[in-house]
Structures are given as C-alpha cells and as structure tokens.
Amino acid sequence: MIIYKAKYFISGLLAAVILVTMAACEAQPAAAGVDGSNSLQAQFVEVGSYIYYKVVYNAANRVMYAVSDGPHNRGTFTLLVNEDGSPMIWKG
Numbered sequence: 001m002i003i004y005k006a007k008y009f010i011s012g013l014l015a016a017v018i019l020v021t022m023a024a025c026e027a028q029p030a031a032a033g034v035d036g037s038n039s040l041q042a043q044f045v046e047v048g049s050y051i052y053y054k055v056v057y058n059a060a061n062r063v064m065y066a067v068s069d070g071p072h073n074r075g076t077f078t079l080l081v082n083e084d085g086s087p088m089i090w091k092g
Helices: 002-024
Strands: 044-049 053-058 064-069 074-079
Touching: 044 064
Parallel strands: none
Antiparallel strands: 044 053, 053 064, 064 074
C-alpha cells in the first residue's frame, strides 16, 4: 500500500515540475522592427521569390538571407555570403 502512495506522490510531483517548466518557457516577445512593429514583414524586405525559397534582406542592416519556402521545410534563414565569406549587403 505504501508503494502505491509513493508512486502517486512521485507521479504528481513529476507532473507539477513539468507544468512549472512549461509555464516558465513561455514565448518571449520579438524585438521591435524598424518601424516599431514586431512582425517579420517589418524586419525583412523580400527582394526575390522562387519556387522553394525567397531572398530577403534585414531592413536594419541590409544583410541578405535566403528563406526556405518549400512544402517540407519552411522558414529556415540562411545567410548569403560573398566569395570572401563576408555577408552580402543589399545595394538596391
């Protein structure tokens, strides 16, 4: 009988720890964009759209990225670099 009570106690304690951990990991607000907005559209400007990816640049520093837009992989940012390894800067 004591073994069953200990199992219930440990299960309840484990559930409480998981709930507290999940509550502490709540989403943090994104940093404000150039115009004070929190949306990604305000932070990134699209300069090219292709079948499985888009080319965007950061509105604050003009650094260019490729963003995946495929059916199985969407939203992965990849930094675009020049031949010397430095980040590509939008000059348009």
